[in-house]
Amino acid sequence: MRIVAWDTGIFRRVIAWALTLPFLWYCHPTATLLLLGTPFSVLGLLVRGWAAGSIDKDQELATSGPYAYLRNPLYLGTLLIGIGVTMAGGAGEWTLLFLAYFIAVYGMTISLEHSRLSELFGQAYREYASSVPSLIPRVVPYRLSRDSVGCNFRFKRYYRNKEWEAALGVLAMFSFLAMKAIFGWLGP
Numbered sequence: 001m002r003i004v005a006w007d008t009g010i011f012r013r014v015i016a017w018a019l020t021l022p023f024l025w026y027c028h029p030t031a032t033l034l035l036l037g038t039p040f041s042v043l044g045l046l047v048r049g050w051a052a053g054s055i056d057k058d059q060e061l062a063t064s065g066p067y068a069y070l071r072n073p074l075y076l077g078t079l080l081i082g083i084g085v086t087m088a089g090g091a092g093e094w095t096l097l098f099l100a101y102f103i104a105v106y107g108m109t110i111s112l113e114h115s116r117l118s119e120l121f122g123q124a125y126r127e128y129a130s131s132v133p134s135l136i137p138r139v140v141p142y143r144l145s146r147d148s149v150g151c152n153f154r155f156k157r158y159y160r161n162k163e164w165e166a167a168l169g170v171l172a173m174f175s176f177l178a179m180k181a182i183f184g185w186l187g188p
Contacts, residue, residue, distance in 0.1 A: 006099035008109040017103060019097065020173075027089030029181040034174065037088025041170050044080030052163035053153040061121045063128055064152050071134050072113075075106050079135070081170055082167050088177050110134055 047066065051073035054065030066073035086095040117125045132142045134180055158164070179185070 008112060009107075012105055012109065015101060019094075019101060023086070023089060023091065023094050024176060024180075025092065027087050027091045027177065027180070028178040031181060033090040034088045034138060034181060036088070037084040039175065040084030040087060040175065041081045042084070044082075044084060045167055045170055046077075047080065048077030048166055049163055050153060050160060051077065052161040053158035054157060055157065055161065057161065058120060061117075061128065063132075063142060066137075067132075068088040068143070069132070069137040071129060071132050072110060075110065076135050076137075077166075078102070078106070081166070085170070085173050085177075088174065152153050 051066045055062040070076060082098045082102060084097060086098045114129065118129070128142065132138060174184065
């Protein structure tokens with residue numbers, strides 16, 4: 001069962017694109033900056049991929065895999081990707097703008113999601129939420145049962161959750177930044 005609420009996903013994407021196009025125009029990537037930003041984005045993709053392959057959205061409460069360490073691993077992955085991309089673009093003010101965007105938009109998203117999941121999964125979610133932080137991982141995994149920390153990653157879930165789209169998007173972004181660094185096209 002999927003509860004349909006105001007779609008923050010569409011809102012997040014519209015704002016992200018509104019920021020991405022000017023960023024691509026004004027950024028000044030270099031080989032060094034690309035090397036500094038890439039590890040952040042790769043780590044973000046790995047976190048998002050692990051999370052997407054470990055969740056059946058709105059069907060069961062995800063408490064295993066990355067969800068045993070934090071409630072919002074997909075959003076942590078997005079944060080790391082954004083930091084990596086803006087760092088690679090060599091525009092410190094864009095990194096600050098991205099962080100402001102992330103705090104405002106994802107803060108609202110996390111709050112709405114918390115309410116929705118609390119309604120959907122009841123006391124089980126409230127107990128989980130009181131024990132597991134939102135974005136900063138726990139050192140020790142949350143254990144609802146003996147099986148809750150096991151590896152439940154499935155590529156089928158990864159594809160069904162369309163996480164490959166994020167990987168392609170990051171690849172396209174870094175390809176563009178690399179070409180801009182090499183050939184110096186676009187922008188002032």
